[in-house]
Amino acid sequence: MSLLVIGTMAFDAIETPFGKTDKIIGGAATYISLAAANLYSNINIVSVVGDDFPQEFLQMLKNKSINLDGVQIKKGEKSFFWSGKYSQNLNERETLITELNVLQNFDPVIPDNYSETEYLMLGNLTPAVQMTVLNRLKTKPKLIVLDTMNFWMDIALDDLLAVIKKIDVLVINDEEARQLSGEYFLSKAAQKIFTMGPKYLIIKKGEHGAILFHGNDVFIAPALLLDDVKDPTGAGDSFAGGFIGYLAKTNDLSFENMKKAVVYGSATASFCVQAFGTNALINITQESITERINQFRALSSF
Amino acid sequence: MSLLVIGTMAFDAIETPFGKTDKIIGGAATYISLAAANLYSNINIVSVVGDDFPQEFLQMLKNKSINLDGVQIKKGEKSFFWSGKYSQNLNERETLITELNVLQNFDPVIPDNYSETEYLMLGNLTPAVQMTVLNRLKTKPKLIVLDTMNFWMDIALDDLLAVIKKIDVLVINDEEARQLSGEYFLSKAAQKIFTMGPKYLIIKKGEHGAILFHGNDVFIAPALLLDDVKDPTGAGDSFAGGFIGYLAKTNDLSFENMKKAVVYGSATASFCVQAFGTNALINITQESITERINQFRALSSF
Numbered sequence: 364m365s366l367l368v369i370g371t372m373a374f375d376a377i378e379t380p381f382g383k384t385d386k387i388i389g390g391a392a393t394y395i396s397l398a399a400a401n402l403y404s405n406i407n408i409v410s411v412v413g414d415d416f417p418q419e420f421l422q423m424l425k426n427k428s429i430n431l432d433g434v435q436i437k438k439g440e441k442s443f444f445w446s447g448k449y450s451q452n453l454n455e456r457e458t459l460i461t462e463l464n465v466l467q468n469f470d471p472v473i474p475d476n477y478s479e480t481e482y483l484m485l486g487n488l489t490p491a492v493q494m495t496v497l498n499r500l501k502t503k504p505k506l507i508v509l510d511t512m513n514f515w516m517d518i519a520l521d522d523l524l525a526v527i528k529k530i531d532v533l534v535i536n537d538e539e540a541r542q543l544s545g546e547y548f549l550s551k552a553a554q555k556i557f558t559m560g561p562k563y564l565i566i567k568k569g570e571h572g573a574i575l576f577h578g579n580d581v582f583i584a585p586a587l588l589l590d591d592v593k594d595p596t597g598a599g600d601s602f603a604g605g606f607i608g609y610l611a612k613t614n615d616l617s618f619e620n621m622k623k624a625v626v627y628g629s630a631t632a633s634f635c636v637q638a639f640g641t642n643a644l645i646n647i648t649q650e651s652i653t654e655r656i657n658q659f660r661a662l663s664s665f
Numbered sequence: 666m667s668l669l670v671i672g673t674m675a676f677d678a679i680e681t682p683f684g685k686t687d688k689i690i691g692g693a694a695t696y697i698s699l700a701a702a703n704l705y706s707n708i709n710i711v712s713v714v715g716d717d718f719p720q721e722f723l724q725m726l727k728n729k730s731i732n733l734d735g736v737q738i739k740k741g742e743k744s745f746f747w748s749g750k751y752s753q754n755l756n757e758r759e760t761l762i763t764e765l766n767v768l769q770n771f772d773p774v775i776p777d778n779y780s781e782t783e784y785l786m787l788g789n790l791t792p793a794v795q796m797t798v799l800n801r802l803k804t805k806p807k808l809i810v811l812d813t814m815n816f817w818m819d820i821a822l823d824d825l826l827a828v829i830k831k832i833d834v835l836v837i838n839d840e841e842a843r844q845l846s847g848e849y850f851l852s853k854a855a856q857k858i859f860t861m862g863p864k865y866l867i868i869k870k871g872e873h874g875a876i877l878f879h880g881n882d883v884f885i886a887p888a889l890l891l892d893d894v895k896d897p898t899g900a901g902d903s904f905a906g907g908f909i910g911y912l913a914k915t916n917d918l919s920f921e922n923m924k925k926a927v928v929y930g931s932a933t934a935s936f937c938v939q940a941f942g943t944n945a946l947i948n949i950t951q952e953s954i955t956e957r958i959n960q961f962r963a964l965s966s967f
Contacts, residue, residue, distance in 0.1 A: 452849055547754055548892040571873040574890070581964050583887035588876070590850040622967040662883050663965045665924040 365405040365479055366611040367504070368395045369471060369496050370486025370600070372410045372434065373443035376460070377639060380451050381593045387640040388420050390443065391486030391510070394597035397644040398604025398631045399484075400427045401652060403612040407477045409433035409496065411465045413440040423645070432474040437465045453595050454569065473499050481505040482611040484603060485530070490515055490522035497529055506616060508532040509561075510603050513539050528560035534603050536567045549574065550581070565606070565625065567599055575625045582622045585663050587633045587655065594639045598632045601644060605631025630655040667707040667781055668913040669806070670697045671773060671798050672788025672902070674712045674736065675745035678762070679941060682753050683895045689942040690722050692745065693788030693812070696899035699946040700906025700933045701786075702729045703954060705914040709779045711735035711798065713767045715742040725947070734776040739767045755897050756871065775801050783807040784913040786905060787832070792817055792824035799831055808918060810834040811863075812905050815841050830862035836905050838869045851876065852883070867908070867927065869901055877927045884924040887965050889935045889957065896941045900934045903946060907933025932957040 370392030377384050392410045399406055407430040414436055421431055446460035469492055483504040485493045493509065507530040515523045516539065527533060533556060537549065543559075544552035553564045553576035564576040568586075575582040606628035613620055630652055634643045672694030679686045694712045701708055709732040716738055723733055748762035771794055785806040787795045795811065809832040817825045818841065829835060835858060839851060845861075846854035855866045855878035866878040870888075877884040908930035915922055932954055936945045 548890070548894070550890040550892045568873065571870065572885075572887070581890060582967065583874075583890075583964050584967070585874070585885035585887065585965075588850070588852040588883060588885075590852045592850070619967075626967055660967075662885050663887075663967075665884065665886070665921075665928055665962075665965075 364481045364611070364614070365407055365477070366399060366403060366482040366484065366607060367407050367409065367473075367477055367480040368392050368399070368484045368486060368604075369409045369493065370395060370484075370488055371443050371466065372408075372412050372416065373445060375596060375640065376444075376446040377594055377596050378448040379453060379594050380449070382639060384639050386444065388417070389445070389596060389640060391488065391600045393424075393641060394600035394635065394644065395484055395486050395604035395607075396424065396429050397427070397641055398601040398635070399608030399611070400429055401631065401644075401647045401649075402605065402608035402627065404428045405611075406430065407433060407474075407480070409471050409473055409477070411435040411437060411469045411471075413437050413442040413465050416442045430477075433472060433477055435472065440465045447596070449595065453592060456595075471496050471499070478502065481614075482607055483507045484607045485509040485526070486600060486603070487512055490519050490526045493526045494522065497526065506531050506607075506610060508534060508603060508607050510534045510599065511539075513542055516542050524559060530561055532563040532565060533561040534565045534567065534599070534606075536569070536599070540564070540566050550576070563621065567602060569595075569598075573602065573625055573629055575621060577618055577621065580618050582618075582625060584622075584625045584629050584659070586629060587658060587662075589633060589637065592636045595636050596639075597641065597644075598636050601635035602628040602632040605629070626656060626659050627652070630659060666783045666913070666916070667709055667779070668701060668705060668784040668786065668909060669709045669711065669775075669779055669782040670694050670701070670786045670788060670906075671711045671795065672697060672786075672790055673745050673768065674710075674714050674718065675747060677898060677942065678746075678748040679896055679898050680750040681755060681896050682751070684941060686941050688746065690719070691747070691898060691942060693790065693902045695943060696902035696937065696946065697786055697788050697906035697909075698726065698731050699729070699943055700903040700937070701910030701913070702731055703933065703946075703949050703951075704907065704910035704929065706730045707913075708732065709735060709776075709782070711773050711775055711779070713737040713739060713771045713773075715739050715744040715767050718744045732779075735774060735779055737774065742767045749898070751897065755894060758897075773798050773801070780804065783916075784909055785809045786909045787811040787828070788902060788905070789814055792821050792828045795828045796824065799828065808833050808909075808912060810836060810905060810909050812836045812901065813841075815844055818844050826861060832863055834865040834867060835863040836867045836869065836901070836908075838871070838901070842866070842868050852878075865923065869904060871897075871900075875904065875927055875931055877923060879920055879923065882920050884920075884927060886924075886927045886931050886961070888931060889960060889964075891935060891939065894938045897938050898941075899943065899946075900938050903937035904930040904934040907931070928958060928961050929954070932961060
C-alpha cells in the first residue's frame with residue numbers, strides 16, 4: 364500500500380509583513396509530501412523539476428523515505444518559479460511573477476513501482492494533468508483527494524469538472540466553494556458539489572478552521588490561534604498532506620476517522636505557517652504533533 | 666438572585682436579501698431578555714420607550730416572567746428607531762435611519778426591587794449610560810458582562826475604556842477586538858484587552874463562531890451551518906442573552922461552565938437569525954435548545 368502525491372516542486376520568492384525570502388523551495392507536492400511524511404512512510408511523488416533544483420533537497424526528501432522515481436529532472440531546463448507578496452493581514456496575496464518553465468510541457472509519468480497506489484493526492488495543478496494521472500493509473504485508488512483553486516475555475520472549468528467527477532474528496536476554500544457551486548451558504552454549496560461527483564468536501568477557512576461535509580454529516584475543526592504566523596504559503600498543501608497522510612496511516616475511511624484526519628491536517632498546517640517555506644514542516648517531531656492534537660481537543664471540547 | 670439587563674427597546678425596519686419589514690420590535694434589551702428567558706426566569710430590565718411601544722409586546726414579556734419595573738414609558742415621546750439594510754451575503758449592513766427619540770435623554774433608573782442583582786448584562790448602549798447604571802447599583806454584581814461596538818470606540822473611546830475597566834466579560838466581534846487592542850492576531854488582542862480590565866473576552870465571529878478567552882485558556886465554539894438565515898439583527902444580543910442566561914441559571918463561573926454558556930449563546934443566536942426580528946426567540950422550546958446543543962457537540966467532537 365502507498366500514497367501517491369502529484370503536484371509541483373518549485374522555487375518560491377515570498378514577501379510577508381514578517382519578512383522576505385529569495386528563491387526558496389516550495390511547490391504543492393513538496394509541501395504535501397513533507398506534511399504526510401510526518402504521519403506515513405510509503406510516499407511516492409510524481410512531479411517535474413529542472414536541473415536547477417537542489418540535489419541536497421531531493422536527498423533530504425529521500426532520507427524521509429519519500430520515493431522520487433516519478434520526479435522527472437529536465438536537463439538544461441528551469442524549475443517552476445512563483446513569487447508573491449502577502450497583504451498586511453495575510454489574508455490576500457498578489458502574484459508578482461509566475462514562470463512555468465518545466466511545468467509548461469509536464470507529461471506525468473507513473474513508474475511501474477508506483478502501481479499499488481491506494482491513496483492518491485492530486486495537488487493543485489492544471490486539471491488536464493490531474494486527469495492524465497487518473498487515466499494512467501493501472502488500478503483505481505481506494506481514495507482520491509483533489510486540491511484545486513479559483514484560478515482553474517476561471518480558465519479551465521470544464522476540465523476541472525471532468526476531474527472532480529472522478530474523485531472522492533474535494534479540498535477548496537470557502538470562496539472557491541461558493542464560486543464552484545453558485546451557492547453562498549456553505550451547507551447548500553456542499554450539497555451542490557456532491558452532485559458533481561465527490562462524496563466528501565473539505566472547505567478550508569484559514570484562520571477560521573475547516574469544515575468536513577459528507578452526506579448530511581458535518582464536522583467543524585477550529586484553527587489554532589497562532590500569534591506568530593510568518594508565511595501562509597503551503598498551508599493548504601500541508602493541510603491536505605496531513606489529512607491524507609493520517610488516512611493512509613490508519614487506513615480507515617469512516618467519518619469518525621475522517622474527522623481526526625481533518626484535525627491532523629489542521630495541526631500540520633499550523634506548523635507550516637510559523638516559518639517561511641518548508642522549514643517548519645521538515646522539523647516537526649511526533650511529540651509536537653501529539654501536543655497540537657491535544658490543544659485542538661482542549662479548545663473545542665465542552 | 667436575579668439578572669439585570671440594560672439596553673434599548675426599540676423599533677427596527679430591516680431589509681435583507683430575504684425580505685423587508687415595516688417597523689417591528691427590536692432593541693438590545695429586548696433580544697437579550699428574550700434569549701435569556703429561555704434559560705432563566707428572574708430577569709429585570711432597565712430601559713426606556715415612548716408611549717408608541719405596543720402594550721401587547723410588554724405584556725408578552727411580562728408573561729415570560731420578565732420584570733419591566735425599570736422600563737420608563739415616556740408620555741408623548743417616541744421609541745428609538747433604527748432602519749438598516751443588509752448586503753447580499755449578510756456580512757455588512759448599512760444604517761438608513763437612526764432616530765434616537767427617547768434615548769437622547771435616557772437617565773436609567775434602577776428600581777429598589779432590582780437591588781439583588783448578581784448577574785448584570787450591559788447591552789450595547791452609550792458608554793456613559795452603562796457607567797451610570799454601574800454607579801447606581803447598591804451592591805457589586807457577581808458577574809458584569811458588557812456588549813459594545815465599533816461606533817462607541819470611534820466616538821466615545823475614553824468613556825468606553827472607563828466602563829470596560831469595571832467589567833468582567835467583554836463581548837465584541839473580531840474587527841472590534843482588533844480596533845480596541847491595535848493587535849491583528851486575536852490571541853494577542855485578548856492579552857492586550859485583559860490589561861484594560863476584563864478577565865474574560867468573547868470574540869464573536871458570526872458564521873465562523875465565537876472564541877472565549879480567559880488568561881491563557883481558550884475555547885472556540887463553531888457556529889451552526891444554517892442555510893436559512895433570514896435576518897442577522899439581534900444575533901449578537903441573542904448570543905449575549907443566551908450566554909448570561911445560562912450562567913445565571915447554573916450560577917457556576919468555572920471556565921468549563923463558561924464554555925457551555927458560550928455554546929448556549931451560539932445556539933440561541935442560531936434561532937434568532939432564522940426569522941425576522943424577535944419572532945424566532947419568542948417561540949423557542951426547551952427541546953429545540955437541547956437539540957441544537959447536541960448538534961454543536963456532534964459537529965465539534967472528534
